[in-house]
Amino acid sequence: xxxxxxxxxxxxxxxxxxxxxxxxxxxxxxxxxxxxxxxxxxxxxxxxxxxxxxxxxxxxxxxxxxxxxxxxxxxxx
Amino acid sequence: xxxxxxxxxxxxxxxxxxxxxxxxxxxxxxxxxxxxxxxxxxxxxxxxxxxxxxxxxxxxxxxxxxxxxxxxxxxxx
Numbered sequence: 001x002x003x004x005x006x007x008x009x010x011x012x013x014x015x016x017x018x019x020x021x022x023x024x025x026x027x028x029x030x031x032x033x034x035x036x037x038x039x040x041x042x043x044x045x046x047x048x049x050x051x052x053x054x055x056x057x058x059x060x061x062x063x064x065x066x067x068x069x070x071x072x073x074x075x076x077x
Numbered sequence: 078x079x080x081x082x083x084x085x086x087x088x089x090x091x092x093x094x095x096x097x098x099x100x101x102x103x104x105x106x107x108x109x110x111x112x113x114x115x116x117x118x119x120x121x122x123x124x125x126x127x128x129x130x131x132x133x134x135x136x137x138x139x140x141x142x143x144x145x146x147x148x149x150x151x152x153x154x
Contacts, residue, residue, distance in 0.1 A: 021108065022108075024108060025107070025108075025110070026105055026106070026107050027105070027106040027107075027108075028103055028104070028105050028106075029103070029104040029105075029106070030102070030103050030104075031098065031099075031101060031102075031104075033102070033123075046110075
């Protein structure tokens with residue numbers, strides 16, 4: 001068991017503000033790993049390419065996932 | 078209504094092979110937009126940083142989402 005390990009998470013500040021699905025250009029999900037013990041969710045906003053770290057436990061993310069699955073059922077013509 | 082629009086999707090080939098959650102270093106979800114009419118899911122593999130486009134409709138993705146939500150409930154000590 002290593003006594004110390006360098007923790008390298010991407011997110012320092014987790015943004016708990018609600019985010020609109022339509023405002024997101026890209027959503028990155030980074031699973032927990034040896035370098036960072038928590039799941040990280042990074043949203044890149046369409047408007048200004050700003051990156052925001054979202055709380056995986058938040059309703060926002062649950063709603064986003066739901067929105068994705070709803071979109072999935074609609075196929076492009 | 079524009080008659081023609083340049084379609085710029087990231088994914089050309091969609092990989093329907095099953096992917097292990099643990100093998101994924103990063104998962105990118107790109108919502109449908111004017112530039113690409115479909116949701117795109119890009120997995121970056123831990124091993125070699127290879128990027129694979131996954132099918133949003135596949136069981137793999139549904140299982141991945143489930144795995145994420147299960148991981149979410151376990152907190153790092």
